[in-house]
Amino acid sequence: MRYDSITEAIGNTPLVRIDPAVHGLRNIDLYAKLEMLNPFGSVKDRPAWHMARPHLEADTDGEGTVVELSSGNTAKALALLAGMHGRGFKSVTNRMRVPEIKELLLLIGAEIEELPGRSECLDPTDTDDPLTQFHRALSDPGSTYLHTDQYFNPRNVEAHAEGTGPEIVKDLDGRVPDWFIACVGTAGSSTGVAKVLRELDPRVRVLGLVAHKSDFIPGIRTMDEVHEVGLFDPATYDTIESVTSDEAIDGMITLIRRCGLLSGPTGGAAYEGAVRQLRYADAELEGTGQRRTAVFIVCDRAESYLSYVRQRRPELLGRTDRGRSAVAVTDAEARAQGRVIDVQEARRWCAEGDPRPLVVDLRSPHAYAALHIEGSVNIVDEVFEDLLRGGLPFSKRTPVLLACPVGEKSLRFAAALTRMGHPDVRSLAGGIVAWRDAGAPLVRE
């Protein structure tokens, strides 16, 4: 296939049947609409292009920044589209909760504005949420922002009513599925697809999935949050159910490990929510000889959610075993094997020792630069620990004085070095703090 622009590759995504052996439904064919195969990686490519296109193709001499409230896929798609058209993109968001997505957005060249946290000392008369202020700023005269407004823009719904919905029907040979299952984020995909399906066959049942209130699934809103979405209309759905992040990850793992679908957690939530709901219907169909069809949306891919999975289910990502750390020393071992030296003795040792000790300051470079013991070298604890994995980083003939803020870390390192065979390592008792408190000199460069 040959295209003049990557935007032509948006849409026409595959509809793939899930092996019944995986979901266990005996009378229902379950299909996944693979929106993750859109060129920018998600279902949001469609509305992003449909909403931004009139702005971007208008002749504005490259003026104006596209702006959207999004911390995920819409931002990603809009940032790429804006870049293609020589515009900037700014994402305004409460908090970027998935670090990979944030980094990806920065890589694409997006500007990210994170809104402040809630007020601690409340002013009850101040009920303007940051979003209201955001909208006010956008409507300032002279503002050159192009706001795509995904939560309220009817073109978001339209993109799916013209694309996603008809594609599903076409791939099912003109039949409307009996169930359509989608996670509710902006409500764009569920509303658009449901609209088309209902027009063709009012018997279709639409299941909307939201996140549990205290839970977080990327791209899905909670029951309360959906009410803040302009495009959300409860009448779109026959049922609204909630899913947990645990279920989302379970579903994601099933799709990845058993179906060859590299789905993210949102697709996992849709799968898990679909199967949970369809199980009852499947039982009722048993023995009637009837077959039914259901379609759910796989919204995006897995790669961006590794930290999300690591946070919730670290066992799924295995463990990286780097061998026993040199400083894996218990408190008792540190006390038994680490030698300490008090400030007064240490000062004498530094001045009159033969040879004089090498003083290693284990604090961060910035703190070291601010104030340190004259003649000391700075090896920050993390680096020092890495060094020790490779063996002794200095000669056994060089005596060493280790210093950290309060003498705790240095004692562990002293014990570790002693264990590695160094004959003369001592930890500065009480650390740099004790050194300062004793009035001993600290210098800065």
Added chain:
Amino acid sequence: MDAPLYLRPRVEPPLAALLADGPFLHSLADALGSPLNVLLPEAVAANAARFRAVYRRHRLTGRVYFAHKANRSSALLRRLAAEDPAAVGVDVASTEELRHALGCGFTGDRIMATGPKDAAFLWLAARVGATVNLDSPGELERLSALVRAHGLGRVAVLVRLSGFEHTTGNGGAGTRLLSRRSRFGTPVRDMEELLSALEHNADTLEFAGAAYHLDTTGVEEKARALEQCVLFMDECRARGLAPHALDIGGGFGVGYVAEAEDWERWTTALTEAVLGVRPPMTWRGHGYGLRNEGGTVRGATALYPAYRPTAGPGYLDEILSLPAPVLGRPAATLLLEHLHDLYIEPGRSLVDQCGLSLARVLDVRPADTDAGHHLVHLAMNAGDMSLEEHGVLVDPVLLPRDEAAAGDGEAVGVYLTGNLCLEGDLITRRLVFLPRLPQAGDLLAFANTAGYAMDFRAHHAQRQPVARTVAVERRGDTWRWCPDEDYWPITPLGGAVG
């Protein structure tokens, strides 16, 4: 009737035991009238110890300064004055608070003067050797002139900084973490003026360090401010100044509601009520900041996050453990490595679980006959118990006058109205569910009001009585009490009992 939506208060041991002793609380209210504030001075000491434990865990030194404005009580201040002078101090925001702190036994060196300051406040703070938390270069010059003119000794000062989001070059290109604008402090970008003022006035002012206080629950914003201050202090050192302390202010928060589920169920119901899909659950359909625009909820709830999984010392621990955005090390490590003392100014969180407010039920009558709701008229007004004013929603505890007659009863939704002749005098605008309908003579106990909710907004309008405040202490099986002003942390309460 709709299912009761509770917001059950979080009550921990000393306060829970006090609440369980209805007859004692009734006897107090009978003698001293309604409204009545009851304080547990021992609980404030326990909270200070919890904050200190976080310091110890991070090997940090420095003082915990109680933000006096949270409560006017003498008992709480005197109890804190009895703590280790090197560990606990007080933050005062007016001349009268300063005088009160001195009178309660705090020596000047344990006092931090903050907030807007007039000449008298500055003079007294300087005279007694308090640390002055300076808001602006102008205030710095005024203090310095005062010290010179009156031959006062050098005064220890902190400089309060603000405007951290405008600092550039750090925090990762492309990302901007916004913060609410503050009326206090000197913007970091104006630090040059501040630094030269500190240098010029080195003979009168001893520069002790930097300070900030951010009005946000967001730990990321606070971690950024903390790091910016460390960088600022580093710059000061480069110029020959010797700051040694960083004051990170307060705002550690309190969890008022015990169960996350209660809070979630209630806030969901509020959204639904605003949308009109369930009956109103507030007086006259008040939306607490939410509004319905064509079927979509707009606005933000003007509510304190009443359920908080981490608050107080736990929240401090969280800030200290958060990696700094530029230097990468946890905030506590940053402070420790740069040899800085940590000062904090907790108010609300230091008096968490330290008291309750009592109100007598005067009258009960039906409000909506269909819904079974009632109006409960209290001998107290919204100024006497101002949780609502601070956006805190939490249920009162019903203490029946006659335990025997209380019986099981049935949960009932009530509106709590105050004693002012004023439509707006509601103790809370939400429908409160009680386990049964109260009767005249019963008490309602509002738990955990010691932080800002007891006397911060109390007034004499309509010559209604202002609440008395008593200090109580558990001794063996009985409670002892004395008026707040008579409490000293030495004699057992209720006189010299053996």
